[in-house]
Amino acid sequence: MFLVSFIPLQPDAPMGTPGLPHERSDAARNRERLLCAARELVDEFGADALTMDALACKAKVGKGTVFRRFGSRAGLMMTLLSDAESEFQRGFMFGPPPLGPGASPEDRLVAFGEGRIYFVLENGELLKAAGAATRNRFDVPATKLSHRHMEVLLREAGIADPWVMAMSLTYALDPERIVDDVRVRGISPSRLTDSWRELITRLLKAT
Amino acid sequence: MFLVSFIPLQPDAPMGTPGLPHERSDAARNRERLLCAARELVDEFGADALTMDALACKAKVGKGTVFRRFGSRAGLMMTLLSDAESEFQRGFMFGPPPLGPGASPEDRLVAFGEGRIYFVLENGELLKAAGAATRNRFDVPATKLSHRHMEVLLREAGIADPWVMAMSLTYALDPERIVDDVRVRGISPSRLTDSWRELITRLLKAT
DNA sequence: ATAGAAAACGGACCGTAGTCCGTTTAGTAT
DNA sequence: ATACTAAACGGACTACGGTCCGTTTTCTAT
Numbered sequence: 001m002f003l004v005s006f007i008p009l010q011p012d013a014p015m016g017t018p019g020l021p022h023e024r025s026d027a028a029r030n031r032e033r034l035l036c037a038a039r040e041l042v043d044e045f046g047a048d049a050l051t052m053d054a055l056a057c058k059a060k061v062g063k064g065t066v067f068r069r070f071g072s073r074a075g076l077m078m079t080l081l082s083d084a085e086s087e088f089q090r091g092f093m094f095g096p097p098p099l100g101p102g103a104s105p106e107d108r109l110v111a112f113g114e115g116r117i118y119f120v121l122e123n124g125e126l127l128k129a130a131g132a133a134t135r136n137r138f139d140v141p142a143t144k145l146s147h148r149h150m151e152v153l154l155r156e157a158g159i160a161d162p163w164v165m166a167m168s169l170t171y172a173l174d175p176e177r178i179v180d181d182v183r184v185r186g187i188s189p190s191r192l193t194d195s196w197r198e199l200i201t202r203l204l205k206a207t
Numbered sequence: 208m209f210l211v212s213f214i215p216l217q218p219d220a221p222m223g224t225p226g227l228p229h230e231r232s233d234a235a236r237n238r239e240r241l242l243c244a245a246r247e248l249v250d251e252f253g254a255d256a257l258t259m260d261a262l263a264c265k266a267k268v269g270k271g272t273v274f275r276r277f278g279s280r281a282g283l284m285m286t287l288l289s290d291a292e293s294e295f296q297r298g299f300m301f302g303p304p305p306l307g308p309g310a311s312p313e314d315r316l317v318a319f320g321e322g323r324i325y326f327v328l329e330n331g332e333l334l335k336a337a338g339a340a341t342r343n344r345f346d347v348p349a350t351k352l353s354h355r356h357m358e359v360l361l362r363e364a365g366i367a368d369p370w371v372m373a374m375s376l377t378y379a380l381d382p383e384r385i386v387d388d389v390r391v392r393g394i395s396p397s398r399l400t401d402s403w404r405e406l407i408t409r410l411l412k413a414t
Numbered sequence: 415a416t417a418g419a420a421a422a423c424g425g426a427c428c429g430t431a432g433t434c435c436g437t438t439t440a441g442t443a444t
Numbered sequence: 445a446t447a448c449t450a451a452a453c454g455g456a457c458t459a460c461g462g463t464c465c466g467t468t469t470t471c472t473a474t
Contacts, residue, residue, distance in 0.1 A: 024470055027422060051460060062424030067462065138387065164394060164402035171384045172375040180345065187371060195371035203409045231440055234452060258430060269454030274432065 031069055033059045038080060047077065047125035077130035078140065081123060085142045088119050092149060105153040106204045112150065113173060113196040120178045121189060127175035138170075146170065157204045165203075172199070238276055240266040245287060254284065254332035284337035285347065288330060292349045295326050299356060312360040313411045319357065320380060320403040327385045328396060334382035345377075353377065364411045372410075379406070 037059040041050045052073060056063040070076040078085075097103035098111040120127055130140060138144065147166050154162035154169075171177075173196075181187040244266040248257045259280060263270040277283040304310035305318040327334055337347060345351065354373050361369035361376075378384075380403075388394040 022471080024421060026469065030422085052462080053460070056424090062422095063426095063461095064424055064463085064465095065422075068422070073461065138392070160405055161398060161402045164388070164398055165406065167384065167388060168379040168402065168406060171378045171381050174378050174381070177374065177378045181371070181374060185345070191368060191371055195368045195375065198367055199372065199375060199410065202412070203406065205409070205412075229441080231451065233440065237452085259432080260430070263454090269452095270431095270456095271433085271435095271454055272452075275452070280431065 027069075030059070030061050030065055034061060034066060034069060035079070038076060042080065042126070047080075047129045050129075052076075074130050074140075077126050078142075081126050081130060081142075084119070084123055088115065089142065089145060091115060105157040106200060109150065109153050109157075109169075109200045109204070110197050112146075112153075113169075113200065114193045116146070116173050117178055117189060117192050117196065120173070120175045121182060124175055124179035124183075128179060131175060138167075143170065159203075172196075234276075237266070237268050237272055241268060241273060241276060242286070245283060249287065249333070254287075254336045257336075259283075281337050284333050285349075288333050288337060288349075291326070291330055295322065296349065296352060298322060312364040313407060316357065316360050316364075316376075316407045316411070317404050319353075319360075320376075320407065321400045323353070323380050324385055324396060324399050324403065327380070327382045328389060331382055331386035331390075335386060338382060350377065366410075379403075 034055065038050065038055055041055060041058060050073075052066055053063060055076075056066045059066075066076075070079055092099050092108075092112055092115065094100055098107040099115055100108075103111070138147070147170050150166040150169055151162045154165050159165050178192065181192060182189060241262065245257065245262055248262060248265060257280075259273050260270060262283075263273045266273075273283070277286055299306050299315075299319055299322065301307055305314040306322055307315075310318070345354070354377050357373040357376055358369045361372050366372050385399065388399060389396060
């Protein structure tokens with residue numbers, strides 16, 4: 001699919017993605033130290049409690065280095081998410097139907113939403129932290145890709161303005177919304193997926 | 208409607224709503240000074256540029272006083288919005304159809320979304336500032352009321368889980384989404400309202 | 415091996431939201 | 445009028461994200 005390759009998985013990778021061009025050895029070492037420390041802190045205290053100072057300290061690295069590496073707190077969270085996010089993306093782009101290609105747009109959208117809801121429930125803290133503080137969350141590349149995916153399916157299904165409709169659906173699946181529905185407002189995940197199915201089914205049935 | 212009176216317009220009014228029980232005269236005076244200064248700062252520099260320090264300074268008041276009065280930056284923004292918000296609420300609760308009672312749920316929902324979109328475009332900065340930093344935006348009372356309103360209409364229209372569906376629609380109308388669509392991504396307001404109409408129409412047509 | 419340049423480093427520094435607590439002041443009871 | 449109390453005040457203080465810039469380290473070319 002021609003859409004895929006134009007959307008990078010990282011925010012803009014402030015410098016030296018994993019091992020691309022020449023990355024200085026000290027930089028590589030520090031990146032490893034930082035990611036390692038970050039994962040430990042997240043595991044132990046949760047993503048919300050992670051401060052950039054604490055991270056720098058734990059990784060035995062200057063604060064400037066943290067920001068050079070990840071650009072911002074949101075960037076760090078995105079990096080922490082990127083493996084899981086890539087896997088989810090592979091699922092809806094290349095995986096088996098109904099999530100992947102081969103099923104009807106309707107079935108694929110239902111499956112996409114369900115997958116997304118469970119994905120968010122597993123990575124909610126990180127996702128919220130990645131989205132917050134980012135001036136327009138839509139800049140998060142993974143969000144852009146999801147949006148494009150839904151846009152294509154909605155167009156196939158005959159929606160008049162698929163770009164805008166995809167945006168509505170993107171916000172309906174907002175991490176903050178999903179996490180708070182389940183954890184704060186006590187809605188069960190299955191109610192969310194059922195309602196999503198109802199939404200997509202009705203939306204694509206008409207005409 | 209019995210729903211109305213249980214939902215206060217203010218967050219929790221840290222102390223002394225406009226003129227309720229005994230409000231000390233100095234408190235009243237300072238509240239007036241603060242609101243006045245805040246409106247001037249917002250008019251001149253925009254809501255985004257308003258800092259609590261600058262506000263305290265301009266109102267000739269200590270910083271502690273600002274926070275005692277409004278609780279937080281978000282609380283201040285909500286207070287600034289409350290007149291406009293009340294008017295919008297009157298529109299969909301008591302005003303003429305199709306926004307107010309008397310039209311079909313479908314027409315009322317379409318009108319509600321359109322009204323909301325234009326409302327957000329007029330008060331976007333304030334709304335974004337009121338929503339941000341508020342741990343779950345759903346706590347904003349006006350949001351709660353809108354949600355209830357949509358929930359009732361969706362139930363009338365035969366939606367299986369109107370509470371959850373209303374939440375999806377609430378997020379589809381998120382101020383950040385609407386403002387960024389129009390001002391950052393260059394989508395015209397009429398595209399947004401057209402798409403909203405398509406969403407509601409299809410959603411409520413089936414079965 | 416050496417020197418020079420580019421990249422990375424570190425931590426002091428800044429702006430801002432929000433808290434704390436000792437001081438002041440408005441109402442009230444005598 | 446006076447004294448008392450609870451509310452309100454103010455501004456120093458903290459926490460945190462993010463920036464800046466002088467210093468150090470790595471790589472490369474000779």
